[in-house]
Amino acid sequence: MSFLMGPALLFCPADRPERYQKASERSDGVIVDLEDAVAPADKQRARGAILAQLGAEGDVPELDPSRTIIRVNPAGTEAFEKDMHCLKHTPYRHIMLAKAESAAQLKELEGYSVIALCETALGVVNAAAIAAEPNVVGLMWGAEDLLASLGGTSSRFDDGAYRAVALHARSAVLLAAAAFGKDAIDSVYVNIPDLAGLALESRDAVASGFGSKACIHPNQVPVVREAYAPSEADVTAATELREAAAAAGSGVFQYKGKMIDGPILKHADATLRRAGH
Template identity: 80%
Template sequence: MTFVMGPALLFCPADRPERFQKASERADAVILDLEDAVAPADKQRARGAILAQLGAGGETPELDPSRTIVRINPAGTEEFEKDLHCLAHTPYRTVMLAKAESAEQLATLEDFHVIALCETAAGVLNAPAIAAAPNVVALMWGAEDLLASLGGTSSRKDDGGYRAVALHARSSVLLAAGAFGKAAVDAVYVNIPDLEGLAVEAADAVASGFGSKACIHPTQAAVVRGAYAPSEADVSAATQLLQAAASAGSGVFQYNGKMIDGPILKHAEATIRRAGIHS
């Protein structure tokens, strides 16, 4: 099974099965959350909900396994072991490991494709080693858990922008993912009504190189998908630039008053790829 990592990943509490299908329809992939979105007393019921929506023999799930992620509890916990026991009876083989902190933790998930969620100081500092693990397909960073692990109180300043330590973590995880050819997922935007702020942050995620952004509400998914879908003007400009490069031959050349070299052409190629995804 090949997992499809689209731009908008939508969290859905695993103990709310009535929301599973809607979440899957609104986003590129749904994240069934067995960790923070579920109270400790309800985790077993949440695992039961995942199993209950499977068909006979677990072979015909309501959700497409290629577009479904299950966020599991941190490695080394009792809930982690229970999560794995549950998943063994499902077709879901892409998991998000909460609070990933070391490459050694990934060895226990060798039968899964793993999105490693680096949301503690140890996780961020060890992001390169985590990204190097062969079963890791992507890295994601988390702001609020990171600040909590540091004894802080908020990841953002009064103007809504991230504090320096959060920006450092965001960049570190993105660079680690890129260094090992893995995808990078940007953190959630917790101010749900502020769709304008989300659009600005999602646009920055696109420009910075994040392949996806996680969402916590269905209304956010459309905004994120919109940010990743290049406009007709963007596609036209990228196409014309690549055509000019083909005519110019190899090396640096001048186009519309600007010097164009390899990296600029790669930016244009990325725009064309994103247009293909959304066409």
Template identity: 80%
Template sequence: MTFVMGPALLFCPADRPERYLKAAERADAVILDLEDAVAPEDKQRARGAILAQLGAKGDVPELEPTRTIVRLNPAGTEEFEKDLHCLAHTPYRTVMLAKTEGAAQVQALEGFSVIALCETAAGIINAPAIAAEPNVVALMWGAEDLLASLGGTSSRNDDGGYRAVALHSRSAVLLAARAYGKEAIDSVYVNIPDLAGLASESRDAVASGFSSKACIHPNQVAVVRDAYAPSESEVVEANELLKAAASAGSGVFQFKGKMVDGPILKHAEATVRRSGARPVSGR
């Protein structure tokens, strides 16, 4: 069973089963959240809701397992153990581990594909070791929990941009993920009405190399998808560049007055892939 990682991932509180299918229909994947989105007194009910939407034999879920992520409570907690007991009775095998801080925590999730959510100082510092674990498929970073773990009060400046420590952490998680060939997921944008700000941040995520961005409201999904979808002209130019490279042979060459080398060709290939097409072989 291969998990499908699209550009827009949508969180859904696990104690709101009436929202499950709506969230799955809106986004590329739904994240059933057993952690921050659920009050402590409602966590057992949330686990029950996940089980209740399975078929009579527990193997016919309403949600597609290949497009469903379950966010677990932090490792070492009693709630984490209860989450695992719940998942043992489901077909869901892609999990997001909240507040991942070390490789040993993901090693304990053998049999699951793990999205390691690095949202504490320890998680950021240990991101490379976490990314190196075979069952880790992606790394995500979390801004607000990170600043809370540092004793801070806000991840953003008054102008809406990230503070330096948040930007450093964002880059550190991206670099760690890509260094080990794993996917990288950008943090949520908590100012829900500010779709323009979300669009700008999503475009930066695309340009920087993040494969996905997490959303906390259905209205954010289309904005993220638009940022990840290249324009028709961008796809045409990328394919023209790749065809020119195939004709030019090896080495550096010029295309429309600009120097083109290996990294530029990879940028073009990434643009075509985001369009859903197969890139033309450049070399």
């Protein structure tokens, strides 16, 4: 099943309600964050902000529930219990579970569509079992929390490239999501001014099969969108390849000196889907 709201999902701290609408307008989906973006002392105020923007009974909420994800605190914590109690009184049923680590945690979230954020060693190791749960609609991975769970100090080298263990986790979560037909969301790019690095990483996310990428600043959204939007040349090439396949009939055929078979045609189809064809 597909849960894709669009290629660029934007985090917004739950304790900054004045940013809710702007975040929604500037992205394909907003992730209202009750976890890392909110200090422990401010979490109750953040829950109150989510409730306050709903207005009077029957009012249309400020945030469209179909395009809003609430990131809740890790299962088993007091903060998580309070988050879920808050959400019972809202129309929001799309949640992101921080530090998801087991299928059992997801079983307790029946009635919610869940993006499981695999950002610890245990969560990455159990990614396939987590992805198999029926209420899981997507998987995301997180680099910095993962390295913290390993006792490491940095997920990237000085040039911005991921370390091997982070790349392994990224691949493991992507493969687990695809194996069970769930969407995969690529992790955030924390160097906000480095839009060139973000563009490079976003293009790799597209080519690798991630359905979307999370952003932490509005300026990152257009960069991600551009990476996910096929160029006119890409669309033309994919269209011509599909036309050549139709003319060739079934089976393997040669096109512009290359062997073309089923997987290559699926690559072309993915390009056309992203272009809205």
